[in-house]
Structure formats: structure tokens, C-alpha cells
Amino acid sequence: MSTTTTITATVNNTATPKGRLPLDGSPTKYGDFRDSLNRDGYAVIKGAIPLDRARKYANEFRPRYRRDDPSTVKQSNLPVINEKGMILAYGVTHEKWVWDIRGEPGVIEAFAKVYDDEDLIVSFDVVNVQFANRQGMPENKPWPHQDQDPSKPGFRCLQGLVNLNPSGPNDGGLIVCPGAHRLSQQFHREMADEPRIPAWTPEWFGFTESGMQWLKSHGLEWVKVCAEPGDLIVWDSRTPHYNVAPSGTQDRLAVYTCYMPVADASQEDLRKKKDAFEKRLGTTHWPNARYVAGSNVAMRDGKPCPKSRERPIQEPVLNERTFRLTGIPYIKQES
Numbered sequence: 001m002s003t004t005t006t007i008t009a010t011v012n013n014t015a016t017p018k019g020r021l022p023l024d025g026s027p028t029k030y031g032d033f034r035d036s037l038n039r040d041g042y043a044v045i046k047g048a049i050p051l052d053r054a055r056k057y058a059n060e061f062r063p064r065y066r067r068d069d070p071s072t073v074k075q076s077n078l079p080v081i082n083e084k085g086m087i088l089a090y091g092v093t094h095e096k097w098v099w100d101i102r103g104e105p106g107v108i109e110a111f112a113k114v115y116d117d118e119d120l121i122v123s124f125d126v127v128n129v130q131f132a133n134r135q136g137m138p139e140n141k142p143w144p145h146q147d148q149d150p151s152k153p154g155f156r157c158l159q160g161l162v163n164l165n166p167s168g169p170n171d172g173g174l175i176v177c178p179g180a181h182r183l184s185q186q187f188h189r190e191m192a193d194e195p196r197i198p199a200w201t202p203e204w205f206g207f208t209e210s211g212m213q214w215l216k217s218h219g220l221e222w223v224k225v226c227a228e229p230g231d232l233i234v235w236d237s238r239t240p241h242y243n244v245a246p247s248g249t250q251d252r253l254a255v256y257t258c259y260m261p262v263a264d265a266s267q268e269d270l271r272k273k274k275d276a277f278e279k280r281l282g283t284t285h286w287p288n289a290r291y292v293a294g295s296n297v298a299m300r301d302g303k304p305c306p307k308s309r310e311r312p313i314q315e316p317v318l319n320e321r322t323f324r325l326t327g328i329p330y331i332k333q334e335s
């Protein structure tokens, strides 16, 4: 794959481009998932990946446990997974199967429709796995939050995850507060004096007890998003959300996939993103490489996990479309 091809993209960080979904709660008539996304702040795109391929991807996640023997689901057989189910290291975000998911036409198409733009870049976000009945894990306490700085209102980012295992009412998965994106500005205006939950980034805001009360008093409720393997769930970063671990017998497996127009990224962002890709490092959900992980080393009990690795087990195989999603071909050559 040549890295010298340059694709010209217009950079526009100010006005909302014509054709982009406003995410303002107003009624729309697209006749597809965009109507519920605009109204509720989240949507499920059924069968974004065909079932057979979703099953194939789920089978490519292979820690050293036996699916038929829950007693093997223990620390020594697994990568380091935090209490929220995130695998943050080991280059997992650049595994071939994860990139193959990012390149799925039905997944890319959903974001292209929302942004009315085919020139997209994708986040190098994490894989989420949560085992049913797993012992010895810290409790996954609800951490209702939005992934957007309240001082930067308006629709800025559409998050997404591809669901790979059945996710019914009692299974692990995403919890959202539908419609709260519409009241986001009002919420932050009225709750401006509420003490903030400490966060490592201004792009994260946690809802306190009184914040939760505010949502409730404005008629907003929380729902578990149910999905089947191959479904894509998308949500506005202002929509409050968190995840829950399984309470039944079904493991959770999901890959976070967030895309944004390359036009929303600067050349500096793209160069940072290229560096992250070449070093096989992860990012958060921001596709413009707002944050890049410092390394692929996972810490286990305060020490580097001996299984840490700098590169994925199987290197990604990019095609023309997925290579564009890295942002690299949009980097202008310096003269």
C-alpha cells in the first residue's frame, strides 16, 4: 500500500456542513435509523455486518480459556481487562479482525449517512469483553457519563460499537438515556454549579446523583440497548450512557467503532494519527486522535504483564477503503 497518495479534503471546523444530521431532536423523515438517532440520541442499525461474518469475528477473539469451561475464565488465561470490560493494550485495536470490522461496508455506510460524507477517518478504539459469572473482578459500578466537554455544546461526535454476541435485556451491554442530547445545553446551564466528578479529560463528564435526579425530573429514563450479533449501535457523545456486565450466561463482546469526517481533523491531527497507526497504538473514541495511548504495555498487579506485546498477533491487512480510514492518504506532503 502506497503512503504517498494524497487525497484532498476541505477542512471546515466551524459551520455544520449542509446534509449532516443535526442531532437536534427535531422530527426528520429519512426513513431509516437517522430518524430515531436524531430523536433519541442513539440508534441500532440492524445487521450492519452479516451474521456469518459477525460470528467469524467473534471466533477470532481467542484468549486462552475454554468456552465450555467457565473455571478457565480467570486472570492467568486472559489479557488485562478493566472492570468496564476494556482491553486497552496488546495492540488489540489493530488486530486484523478488528480492522476488518472497521472496514465493513454496512458500518462505514451508517456513519457516511449521518455526516453526508464518504471521506471518513476511524478511531483506534478498544475491544470490550465482559464474561458472564467471572470471578475475582472488581465490581463494574454504573458510571453514567457523556463523552463530550460540556463547554463545547452541540453535536460533535457520533460514537459507535459493533455488537458481536447476543445482547438481550439481561446480557452485558450499553445503557443509554434517550432524548437527553436534546436537553444537554439546558442541563449544563442549570447544573453549572454542581461539583464535577474528577475526570482525566475535559471531554468526559460524569452525572452526579443530582444530575441523575435532574434527568429524571425532566421525564428522561434509562434503557438497556438490546442488539444481536452484527448490529451496530451509534450514539451522540452528549447522550448519557454507561455499560453493564452480563447478569445471565452470555459473554459480552463488542468493538468500538467511531468515524468522523476527515474534514473535521487538522493536518496535525492526521500526522498524530499516522504515528499512532504505525506504532500500533490505540486512541479513545475520537477519530481525530485527540488522545493516543502511551504504549501497548498492560499493567498487571502493578507490573508490566509478561504477555504484553507492541504489535497485534495478526497484523491488519488494509484495502484502499480501510487505508483511507487511517487518515494517512489525506496528509498533505510538506514542501
Ligand SMILES: [Fe+2]
Residues within 6 Å of the ligand: 145, 146, 147, 241
Ligand atoms: Fe462513554
